[in-house]
Amino acid sequence: MRAILATPALVDTELPEPVPGPHDLLVRIEAVAVNPVDTKLRAAVGDGDPPRQLGWDAAGVVAATGERVGRFRVGEAVMFAGDAGRAGCNAEAVLVDERLVGRRPARLSWAEAASVPLTGLTAWEALFERLGLDPDAGAAGGGGGKGPSLLILGGAGGVGSIAIQLARRAGAMVIASASRPESAAWVLELGADHVVDHHQPLAPQLVALGFEVVDHIANFSDTDAYWEVMAELIAPLGSIVAIVGNRQPLDLNRLKAKSVTFAWEFMFSRSQFQTPDMGRQGEILDRLAALLEAGELRPTLGRTLRPINAANLGIAHAQLATGSTIGKIALAGWG
Structure with a gap:
């Protein structure tokens, strides 16, 4: 063959x-x-x-x-x-x-x-098994926008593209990051409520949209690059999921005062460990x-x-x- x-x-x-x-x-x-x-x-x-x-x-x-x-x-x-x-x-x-x-x-x-498969499984596990969103919470109402706020970093990539759609179906208010006009148009087409440019400071952009903090963050881009800003933007008792391994040590104490949950998502965990x-x-x-x-x-x-x-x-x-x-x-x- x-x-x-x-x-x-x-x-x-x-x-x-x-x-x-x-x-x-x-x-x-x-x-x-x-x-x-x-x-x-x-x-x-x-x-x-x-x-x-x-x-x-x-x-x-x-x-x-x-x-x-x-x-x-x-x-x-x-x-x-x-x-x-x-x-x-x-x-x-x-x-x-x-x-x-x-x-x-x-x-x-x-x-x-x-x-x-790979992006669908990663997005599903990240949103529903790590962040704890309900996959059907927004289905009856025709989509999201009324539930918890979710910032998706790397919205136009493979995982982000399916995660936006799943999050909307789960009723979340989806804020997706994209840095180019064509990628911004793509994430809006997929159902994102708002777009932010991840090449620019995120906090001012979120404040302009009416968000001092967000309930959940799904980082499908670079864990190290956004660690500090995620700690700043996540709401107290919020949750963060990431899929890209860190290159430098992460200061988990940045999340302690807010009692934030941080989780990794690795689609191959189940098969690797034969769970x-x-x-x-x-x-x-x-x-x-x-x-x-x-x-x-x-x-x-x-x-x-x-x-x-x-x-x-x-x-x-x-x-x-x-x-x-x-x-x-x-x-x-x-x-």
Whole structure:
């Protein structure tokens, strides 16, 4: 089968097709999407290190199942992010534990579906399992704006783009950060109530919008860069979630006087530690699929490259490295 390996250069190669374990699905890949985790893990592959098959966002068709698989059958269309401890999805066929898999939304293209799992899971877990928002609190009223205030840092990126929509559905008043006219327009289109420029001081912008403090902060950008301003802007008894690891020690005492809750969100925690609720990720993906099919969420795909090969994957990685990507980048078809 065709595959792409990081050596650290990206190279096209041929590999044997893997054989499913008891809980595995063998999925024929139709499309993949890229995320910052891909470029970070690629950067960790040094010259002389074993090559690595990257990629943790995919959509495809179940080709074979392990003996203990019960949720899926051969021929079903699925989407998944998988397990960073196993070979990634940059190959024609990959293995994934069925508990981490959701069904592909029927109305989405392969590329659109591939852009959902990692960012969808990260946003869902961050908002509803870390910050404690209710995913359905604003659904009956047609959206957000009446509930707690939520500042999303990095609103136009992959995670931010789905988080804005989920937060609106949860009834939150969403303030999203974006630094360029096109990214500001994107976050407003997705449902943000307000936009602030994260390249400018945030506090004065929030005061101008009527917010001395905010109830929740979801940092999908840079934990170190915004630590002090988050401590300043968060309300007493508020909560903060971050997804990007810190480079320097964080002064948690900055949050003590306000009794602020701080939490990390790492989508791969459940698979890495084989937690008893690992199957929750498959359930979340099915829930996201239902919302996408109902038109309550929209895909966040920004660009599609064809076909899936090392050259196009390199283009996608380079675009991610600019830090100016709007939405997700996907590769579709093997040519």
